[in-house]
Amino acid sequence: MVVLLGIVSFWAFANSEQVVAPTPIVQNLDACAIDNTAFQDGEELVYKVYYNWNFIWVSAAEVTFRVRDYGGNYHITADGRTYKSYDWAFKVRDYYECDIDKNSLLPEHSVRSVREGGYRLYDEMDFDQDDKKVVSKRGKTKNDTRQQTFEIENCVHDMLSIIYYIRNVEFSQFRKGDVLPFEIFMDKKVWPLQLKYAGKETGKKVKGIGTFNTNKFNPQLITGGVFKEGDEMTVWASDDKNNIPVMIESPVSVGSVKVVLKSYKGLKYPLSSKIK
Secondary structure: OOEOOEOOHHHHOOOOOEEOOOOOOOOOOOOOOOOOOOOOOOOEEEEEEEEEEOOEEEEEEEEEEEEEEOOOEEEEEEEEEEOOOOOOOOOEEEEEEEEEEOOOOOEEEEEEEEEEOOEEEEEEEEEEOOOOEEEEEEEEEOOEEEEEEEEOOOOOEOOOHHHHHHOOOOHHHOOOOOEEEEEEEEOOEEEEEEEEEEEEEEEEEEOOOEEEEEEEEEEOOEEOOOOOOOOOOEEEEEOOOOOOEEEEEEEOOOOEEEEEEEEEEOOOOOOOOEOO
16 A cells, blocks of 8 residues: 555665654554455556656556455566656656465565666565565576575565555554554565554545545655655555555655556445545
């Protein structure tokens, strides 16, 4: 939920350097296991990405998330790409996939394939939560990788699994300002991060799709590449059992980005938070 984490702030996590910590942790849930009540096989969410530069909003890209039931696990994919009309400015072809255990929603295997301008990265990871290690095959391409093993603590997520974990958190027990801690493994290290609950916002208008009752969040950002220290991302998620992001706003190093829900299908529940 955090798009990815912060949706395409998937893209923003590349070349990260440091973490800016928000205020006190007041909510501690079991990071090692959570029941899936929020999504199902066949769910597909499509988001449109807008980039603002010099007060002009430009539709730049789309990101599609899909869920497939593979028996013992869920196979999650995220495919992000700029429109051909925007490729001249900065061409992006990013692909993420993750197999998550059905009982815990923890990652077992994940792939991160990044093509952004002239930058290339391929990172295939196997998570062994019992032995507390991640085996990473990382390089510029799939055919040019180096294998390394990294130690982790209990119950570490990757960039996709954490989104689907957070969608299953019951936020009715949270108060405004409460913080949920979690850890993700990315770029050869474990990042301790936090999600701050910013309360409810009713009647949130989302361009092109409608008006929603929402829960509002501020994900912690990793600064250094795309985000500057002091930047704050805001995520609005549907205030219903699906708990899907409907809109994300974030500053970036040059300009700002807005991500809006474009279409959805295969949801487990009616999108009852949509009021018109």
